[in-house]
Amino acid sequence: MTAIDRPERLLKLDEVQRRVGLGKSMIYRLIQEGRFPPPYKLSPFASRWSDREIVAWIDDVKDGFEGKKRKI
Numbered sequence: 001m002t003a004i005d006r007p008e009r010l011l012k013l014d015e016v017q018r019r020v021g022l023g024k025s026m027i028y029r030l031i032q033e034g035r036f037p038p039p040y041k042l043s044p045f046a047s048r049w050s051d052r053e054i055v056a057w058i059d060d061v062k063d064g065f066e067g068k069k070r071k072i
Helices: 014-020 024-032 051-063
Strands: 040-043 045-050
Touching: 014 024, 014 045, 014 051, 045 051
Parallel strands: none
Antiparallel strands: 040 045
């Protein structure tokens, strides 16, 4: 089963923080700057992030933030 075949997972903030290694304040600052995927509001009290969008963001960071490719 490929990533495209799998159903979308929605992540809570604490899981997003663990995955990306950033705190809540930094995540929300990056969202304001347009440099991190925004959450989906499920209700006035619940926000969730797309697992696929977080994985893609991590891949972009590993390749070099803001388009700078890391030399291996």
